[in-house]
Amino acid sequence: MYLEKRLLVRDFLIEPVPQIDLTEFALHGEEILDQHILSVIPALREKNIAVVDASGTVTGLLILERVAEHLVDFIRETEAALTAVLGVTDDVICMIDSQENVTGWNRKAELLYGIKCQDILGRSIHDFFTNLVVTRVCREDREVYAEYHQPRQDTHVLINSVPIRRDGRVIGGVSAEKDVTEVIQLNRALSRASYQVKCLKEAIQKNEIKRVDPFAKLYGHHPRLKAIMDVARRAAPTDATVLIRGESGTGKEVLARAIHEASDRAGKPFVVINCGAIPAELFESEIFGYEQGAFTGAGPRGKPGLLEMANEGTVFLDEIGELPPNLQVKLLRVLQERVFYRVGGSRPVSVNIRIIAATNRQLEEMVSGGEFREDLYYRLNVISVEMPPLRERRSDIPELLYRFLQEYCQLYGKEISKVEPGVVAALLSYSWPGNVRELKNTVERMVVLAENEVITERDLPKYLREHALGFAAARESPPDLTVAAKETEKEIILKALKEAGGNRTVTARLLGVPRSTLYYKMNRLGILGAKKPLRKN
Template structure:
């Protein structure tokens, strides 16, 4: 960082004898200064730390993210070398431009910190236990922290989501298939005052139109032939006091759109066969990968409903538009998949990462994860090579040298087929062992073998 070069002497005067750990990075996230206290704690030195990216020296650091966002982080928990630390991080500005960031890790003498750290660990374990119970009760498994990113576009979306999470305003999430709209919907819910109440998802495209109304609003006993004794609560009733997530709302039939509008306007529903309306308190978060404005022009989507759900709208960027996130996501997904499958694969060959960066990712983050899982099944060494990638990643167009974009259904089918072939190969044809490797049931495996003609 040219603005901070030559200031090492001043930094040493200011922070050299400070009891806390101090680190300074430049606008690229490169370490330019650390005090002796931090070197001692990390077991490193200036010659091994200064000049390297902060993520290579300090585990679980967020210094580079503070530089990217320009927003300070106060009293943030950080896990370093088996200990929970309390860290402050602030961006550094010069003439209105970010030139780096300063981080301060605070603790007192080691004995006092060890006692405090043990207490924090106990509390964190209790919190994790309670969080799992809450997730089971309210139907959420993601938070905004799961939307890993360093790209300015994605960080901006996350900042804005945090701003509106505490309100009850209706939110419309836009984005291509696989960008993570449900993750953001769950993140909104977890950050809201309704976080301890239910989060209920409805896939409007997956439920037949003639059943959608009863699924959403429920029915009373005897409402129609075959109705359950005692009736059945609808999704809106199940989400009372909480959040309902209407995924693929562009596929909702017009007659159902009218009733959704009533819920938003009046805060009430009327189950099939009911004598009158029932009051509800539900926050609505909708999502679509379709241009609703065009659907309104063709009378396929109600204009009044559009303005009700589109009070605040967020567009989640496609993966191809934030390539700087691909290495971060790839590393995280590799660790996640190998841990689940019990395989020791630690890295990607650089050619693989280059291929990832040059691929268009029509299925976005979901396709990236499926690609990595298929590659893990196919890989024989500890590093994923080009030869381990699904076939579509090797296909090139005759002209221009660009990789061919295929429909997501075809992409997923190819990855699934390759994973099954590799599992059967590793299991020497033993289908029971192949089921264990794939994490699926025996009947499911046989169906897929027949589907892909592998018998």
């Protein structure tokens, strides 16, 4: 039970009245105080109760009329609290009783399904829906979490549903549904626009589009990702040190490269140093380099270190939390003075570098525990951003899916035209402990193993295939997404026009279509102004 009020007998006691006539009361010891009030109601119907202590002194009274008033107040308060909960949540909430009649229906449910409370409350839920999860969990007495469901032809949800139990008996059920219709529709729209995306990507790779946004490689439109990119854009033109936090696989190195490419150091070296992968005994020679004869096995001409190789560019210190304490002080001096000595050398080496660091560990806790130098932490933590895990930006999964799909189709020479809805739903409901990297590897696997032009649930890895067992309903014909496809097509053309500086000939070449086709599409989509009629070719 997650509610504070337990309704114990002690909560219903009233003070004893002086000169009370105990013959009107049944006497009970104090052991009754921790019993549930409902357990003593039958006794109260026979006779009011007086609670006495070990010495026989009356410590409190239970009077049926006062208990009934208290219970009525509790029921009203509980009803008010339940109404507030139903109104404040962003999920669709539906409750049914043992007869499968609707007993709860919140405002979000009204908005999603267009059914008012007064029209559905008290009526059988089967008058409005079929193939329901909430009725199934009641009948089977089991719980369901994050299951894909399609209650209507044009609606897609992820649903949590549990039975309502009392004394071990199912007396109803409740379901909470998260509307994912928009991301499913986006999945369809992206599929239909795959050709245009492919052409634009090829054009970017061939450097035919100028002023490419380095942050475009960070796929997704989630508000948290956009906020991170906004901070990164403002930090990029400076030489301020950036600390990127986040779980493994969230795209920390991709963000670091974008910051480098958006800075004045673009075109200069971007050197990655994995602090956890270089053995401690080799760290100094790899990072700082060495002079000839510095140690046994050293080359006759010496060797520049990674910091020298990054001069005038950017150094990306990945897994900075794994750096041994004895090496942290040496790195600190480089950050402070941009000067170091090669191993075995006596001549100082100066470098002009920008530092970007990344970690998946809690550096603050490491500082408190003496595992990480406090002064190094403050040197690194000038501008700090945290990449969100994929499970916290699930709305980006359809876009990531189709971006990676196009990449691996080109790599392996395959033509994938469609992804089954059950596959998308399984990807949406999975927690992705490996984040974007795990999703990318999963897409590569599916492309390699796909036997035809459609990726089905059979192509999912075994652990993901289990998530797809309940997705059969998603295989029904998808809703018409003509409008969404047109909007996507319009957005792509406008973006190409902007990149081409308004030159329609260049735009047509970037999109890989004849100029006449571009003019036709611009006219159909309302991009051409009224004063610029469609010209014939």
